Structures are given as structure tokens and as C-alpha cells.
Amino acid sequence: MALQGRGRYSPRGIGIRRALCHTWPKLMVILQQDLASMPQTRLTDRFGRTVNYVRLSVTDRCDFRCVYCMAEDMTFLPRQQVLTLEEIARLARNFVALGTEKIRLTGGEPLVRRDILELVREVGTYGLRDFAMTTNGSQLPTMAESLRKAGLQRLNISLDSLDADKFRAITRTGNLSQVLDGIDAARDAGFRGIKLNTVVMKGRNDEEIPELIEFARQKQVDISFIEEMPLGEISEHDRGLALCTSEEVRDIIRRHHELIPATEDSGGPARYFRMPDSEVRVGFISPHSHNFCSTCNRVRVTVEGRLLLCLGNEHSVDLRRVLRGHPVTDDKLQEAIIKAMDLKPERHHFSSNGDVQILRFMNMTGG
Numbered sequence: 453m454a455l456q457g458r459g460r461y462s463p464r465g466i467g468i469r470r471a472l473c474h475t476w477p478k479l480m481v482i483l484q485q486d487l488a489s490m491p492q493t494r495l496t497d498r499f500g501r502t503v504n505y506v507r508l509s510v511t512d513r514c515d516f517r518c519v520y521c522m523a524e525d526m527t528f529l530p531r532q533q534v535l536t537l538e539e540i541a542r543l544a545r546n547f548v549a550l551g552t553e554k555i556r557l558t559g560g561e562p563l564v565r566r567d568i569l570e571l572v573r574e575v576g577t578y579g580l581r582d583f584a585m586t587t588n589g590s591q592l593p594t595m596a597e598s599l600r601k602a603g604l605q606r607l608n609i610s611l612d613s614l615d616a617d618k619f620r621a622i623t624r625t626g627n628l629s630q631v632l633d634g635i636d637a638a639r640d641a642g643f644r645g646i647k648l649n650t651v652v653m654k655g656r657n658d659e660e661i662p663e664l665i666e667f668a669r670q671k672q673v674d675i676s677f678i679e680e681m682p683l684g685e686i687s688e689h690d691r692g693l694a695l696c697t698s699e700e701v702r703d704i705i706r707r708h709h710e711l712i713p714a715t716e717d718s719g720g721p722a723r724y725f726r727m728p729d730s731e732v733r734v735g736f737i738s739p740h741s742h743n744f745c746s747t748c749n750r751v752r753v754t755v756e757g758r759l760l761l762c763l764g765n766e767h768s769v770d771l772r773r774v775l776r777g778h779p780v781t782d783d784k785l786q787e788a789i790i791k792a793m794d795l796k797p798e799r800h801h802f803s804s805n806g807d808v809q810i811l812r813f814m815n816m817t818g819g
């Protein structure tokens with residue numbers, strides 16, 4: 453499969469101008485001024501929020517079955533309902549044309565999608581300010597280096613426990629040592645912005661918080677603690693009872709380290725803190741205890757091509773229909789994306805009693 457160069461998006465006129473620039477250097481200066489003064493298209497919703505961050509799910513499949521994310525016995529989507537890699541690249545290109553600066557590839561487990569490196573290579577040419585992936589790390593021992601070479605800039609790696617048995621119990625199928633090797637492989641490959649993601653659950657991994665912090669400090673990687681969200685119906689624990697709020701996690705960490713609020717904007721949902729004696733940042737993603745909706749700059753696209761305007765609401769637009777109905781030109785696709793912004797709700801309404809509020813699981817949502 454060759455994704456590169458295929459149907460590359462070119463806003464009207466710019467392609468011709470660029471071609472001319474190669475042959476007519478004097479004109480180049482004039483045209484550059486012309487391009488610089490062109491207004492950049494922006495995706496803006498009804499509440500004045502600019503959307504410049506897209507999470508693209510590349511598969512609903514996964515080699516793990518984390519208890520908070522999936523049922524043990526999952527049925528995955530049939531192939532014809534899943535976007536092809538070319539369709540995902542086309543979506544990415546059009547989001548970039550509409551002002552997207554940050555793309556995260558996710559899933560399911562993005563590294564189990566066949567030919568994922570082709571997609572990474574293609575999206576890596578779009579000039580993004582930030583190009584990242586969220587992964588469970590199991591495939592990183594063999595893939596980290598290729599991902600880095602393909603142009604991926606940052607990795608978020610999920611790690612819920614440092615105890616092999618607990619890790620297995622949480623992921624149902626995962627092998628801790630493989631993921632630890634994956635983290636080392638990512639560091640060796642030269643990834644700089646590595647971040648660990650830990651979903652904290654009382655009675656499962658809350659007592660491991662200090663060890664996870666020490667691990668992050670030792671490996672010199674950031675770590676974020678996430679409150680479990682009520683996405684999809686699970687049977688292994690009561691989400692209400694297992695909820696460990698970010699405030700509780702911070703209290704535990706403060707017994708060992710001072711936490712100083714970081715001043716820089718993370719550009720994502722996490723609020724960051726620093727420890728006085730380390731470069732490592734500690735983040736908190738708190739959908740329950742600290743609603744981050746007012747600064748939300750994100751949308752998600754599921755692997756079926758459903759544009760989700762909010763993690764905690766069902767508002768969506770079927771972009772697969774537009775992609776497949778208009779295979780040659782992109783104007784209808786861009787129109788659909790721009791119009792969809794009017795559907796972005798002001799906020800989510802997760803409650804902390806553990807009731808399911810959204811029927812789709814996180815692997816379908818694109819975390």
C-alpha cells in the first residue's frame with residue numbers, strides 16, 4: 453500500500469502558486485506575502501472554543517481486555533465498516549487543512565492495525581505541531597524505532613500496575629515485562645515526550661501510586677493519573693466504589709513529594725504538577741472531579757468514521773458516508789466537519805455513582 457502522495461489535499465490555488473514558485477524566484481516573495489495574509493480556516497464551536505486537536509481511532513481491536521475499557525468477550529467491527537488507512541489519512545489531511553495542529557492516533561490498540569506504519573509515515577508529512585499515539589506498549593519492543601523513524605513525535609503508554617499479577621488481572625491478557633521492555637524501547641528510540649497513563653481504581657492499583665511515581669522518576673517520563681469514566685457496561689468492579697479522585701491521588705503523592713502546579717498549558721485535558729527535585733511532570737485527568745469542558749479543544753473520530761464531538765455525549769456525525777459518497781473531492785467532507793462543530797455540546801455530565809452514561813466502550817470511542 454502506498455499512502456504517500458495519494459490525493460494530497462491542496463487548497464484551491466495554492467498548488468499552482470507553489471509550482472510557480474519553483475520556477476520564478478522573484479514571484480515567490482510576492483506569493484509568500486500573499487499566502488501569509490490569507491486567513492487560516494479554523495474550526496470553532498458555538499461556545500467559542502477552537503478545535504485544533506483530533507484523536508483518530510485506527511482500530512477497535514486490541515490484544516488486551518482492560519477491565520475498565522472492554523468486556524471480556526468482545527465482538528469487533530466487520531472489516532467493511534472500518535475506515536481504510538487511506539480514508540483515515542484523507543480525514544487527517546482535511547482536518548489539517550481546517551486548522552488542526554495536533555493529531556493523536558489511538559484505538560483500540562493502534563499498533564495491532566496492520567500497516568499502521570504507512571499511516572504514521574503519511575500523517576508525519578502533514579507538518580503537525582504535535583503528532584502522538586496512545587498505546588498499551590505491548591508492540592513497542594519491536595515497533596518503537598520504526599515509529600520514531602516514520603515521524604511519530606510522542607507516545608502515551610498505558611501502565612496501570614508494576615506488579616505482574618495485578619497487571620494481568622487488570623488487562624486480562626497483558627504481559628507486564630513486554631510493556632516495560634516497550635517503555636525502554638521507546639526511550640532508546642529517542643522519543644522525548646513519553647507519558648505514562650494510569651487509570652486509578654480503589655482496591656486494584658491505588659496502593660501502587662507511590663511506586664508508579666518512583667518508576668516515572670527513574671525512567672524520566674511524565675505520568676498522568678486518570679479517573680475512570682463510565683463508558684460501556686463492565687462487570688468486574690463497581691465503578692462508583694472504585695473511583696479514586698485526582699484529589700485523593702494527589703494526597704497520596706504529597707506524602708512523598710511536594711507537588712507544584714505547572715504553569716504551562718498542556719493543550720490537553722490533564723492538569724500538570726512538578727516535583728521540586730525532578731523534571732518529571734505528574735498529570736491528573738479528572739473528568740469527574742474537575743470538569744475540563746470549558747477549555748476542550750478536541751474531537752474524536754471512531755474507526756467507523758463517526759465524528760464524536762464530546763467524549764461524554766453521543767452527538768456525532770457520520771463522516772464515512774461523506775468520505776465514501778464523495779471519493780474524489782474534499783469540499784463536502786470539509787463542509788460536514790465545519791458544520792459538525794455546531795453539535796459540540798457545552799459539557800459532559802458524568803456522574804460518579806458508576807452508572808453507565810455512554811453505551812460505547814472506550815475502545816470504540818478512541819481514548
Ligand code: SAM
Pocket residue numbers: 514520521558559560561562586587588608609610649650651678679680681682683814815818819
Ligand atoms: N490501547 C491504547 C492504550 O491502552 O493506551 C489506546 C486506547 S485506550 C482506549 C486509551 C486510554 O484510555 C488508555 O490510557 C486507557 O487507560 C484509557 N481508558 C480506557 N477506558 C477508560 C475508562 N473507562 N475510563 C478512563 N480511561 C479509560
Ligand code: SF4
Pocket residue numbers: 514515516517518521522559560561588610814815
Ligand atoms: Fe486495549 Fe487500551 Fe482498552 Fe486496554 S485500554 S483494552 S489496551 S484499548
